[in-house]
Amino acid sequence: MRQTPVKRPKNRKAQIALAAAELFCARGYHGVGVDEIAGVVGITGPAIYRHFPNKYAMLVHATRELGLSVRTAVDTALNGTGDAEQQVDRVLEALAVLSLEQRRVTGLYQWENRYLTAEHRTEFRRGLAALIDRVGERVRAVRPELDRVQARLLTRAAFSAIASLSTHRAPAARARATDLLRRAGWALLRADPPEPAGPATGAGSRPATPDSRREIVLATAIRLFHQHGYHAVGMEDIGRAAGLRASSLYRYFPGKSDLLAAAYHRAADRVAASTATSLDVAGDDDQAALRGLVEGFVALTFDHRDLVAVYLAENNNLPDRDRHELRRIQREQVEQWVRLLESVRPGLSTPDARLLVHAAHNVVTDLGGATDPAPPDAFRSVVTSMALTVVHRA
Template structure:
């Protein structure tokens, strides 16, 4: 029998959990750079010195909040798999509960890496992969024909589907959304990633830029993805293209302006591919497949879209942020409309949940640097996305 905890220790642990939960909510809503320790204190209803009695700094708060999400990941899995007669069904249950219980906390692992230390990242990845292996083993028990790598692909996709629900679940929608999520996860379990066909090349690939401006954008996008937005300075961008930091200002007035230009460039490429798909076929299902291929090609072959997605929070107070966000929403809405046109039986809510879940699979996967370089990676991502979209 474990020793009883002292009241003082229990109180301290409760306070840490309270502060971690407040930090998770704020980081998710505003983005890490736009939250201060005093903001967390105000959200929790305590003084700023109280926060510092429990956490050394804001990064420690982020690590704790991320770990809380992993704690939930582990506990939901333990609860579901304990004595489960059908491990695959247990994973469906665990994933659905995880996504609905606290989607903000469970989504932190998607972007927190660029703000954590290498040691902290290794700990989050180690714990997350340990649970994913348990999910993969449950998948393999149902699908013994799959390789270990295929089972891990599916387990990772399940986590992405579960984590895609943030800001999209109202109290009235919970049961409907839960039913859709369960259906999508079962759909994943029927897929075989090794059977993914080769990915089609873009219909009209955009020409590469050759001027200094494009060189700066290329270098900045790569650095933003590798080091994170806060960890990249104008001097770093200049050095990457062989010029001084002040010389970069001749082309862009600020680092924010560079990120905006990267977002616009990636949006232009996706829009060109969407227009090409519309010209290629009138069939909505076929057009949606073309959009999947172009999206996966874009996000895996260039860093622009990854930089726009992972660093967009930095533009929260930039006047161009609304423009970029509106463009992203219009693009996603095009997918939703095509899905409904291809499957008229789907209502808007189900189609929206399905599209966001499908996009989350590839968006999450490209954040894992060990997966992206594999030659089959892009084709398997497109295959999984299409598998979710097609009933």
């Protein structure tokens, strides 16, 4: 008896790209193999190559699909009936829904695109910039007093707040989270117009030059991890950039993973120190304490840009023991913000406070730390204002 051949699903390529994107965001681009992606989809490794020539092509496709999803959501919202305010409101709601529905892949916009070539990275950024410009024009129709730069900045901040769901694992009930993120977006769009901060060509305050060989090695590794990604950097590269032989590095760090762990502990220590200072200075004034935490986080983001970028991007490459411990520390630091926010806003539930804290964090790191070129130092007051707007007005 002749068997009917099994037909391949028409959306197989999309299935592969989605599985790859979810794995990249969960485990990091270099931590995922083609066979693993194939296993999730239910096919063999060689079968993937009928659709993609290599893993990088999957990353490019997934990033483009993410951009298409955002563009479609914005286009649909802007093309509907109603005035500019209603159109903007639909944009914010549509993006909040998309952020929830694609939470496991939205992280591509923030850190996995670092693995794209310059050509594909430029393509992605131009597409996002065009969307921000389109929405910014509608924002100007709602707020005619804004100039184009101000409207664009507020719109970009709103996008960052809404996209923050991809940066954490806190539970988010669909209806409640959608409404809260939409409100956070509106709070930013209605914020006071940011004052010009000068051309975005400076890198802000520079950290002090390391004064020991161990510190030089660590600072060099952090810079290279930020510029090229953890997996693209070898001990030889670090030694060469630090002016040392690679064999000399092992006097200070047993291996590259230990360097990465040291970077994470350094970032955690700086956050802890900043938090302690803010709480001590504020005393019993929770409002002042919360503002101090925001200002401290902004300062860390501006003054230690490489460190913060690595802290955000390379978590999946940490050894298990360090990753679990650092996640515990991160949760404790977030909960300190949450407790203060609940004290300042008594009617706010703990889940809502937690989502707003993460949204404020993402606004800071997007506007102050992940831009290229780096923002000028004068811009930190604008970023501080944006973060405070999220936690106080959303």
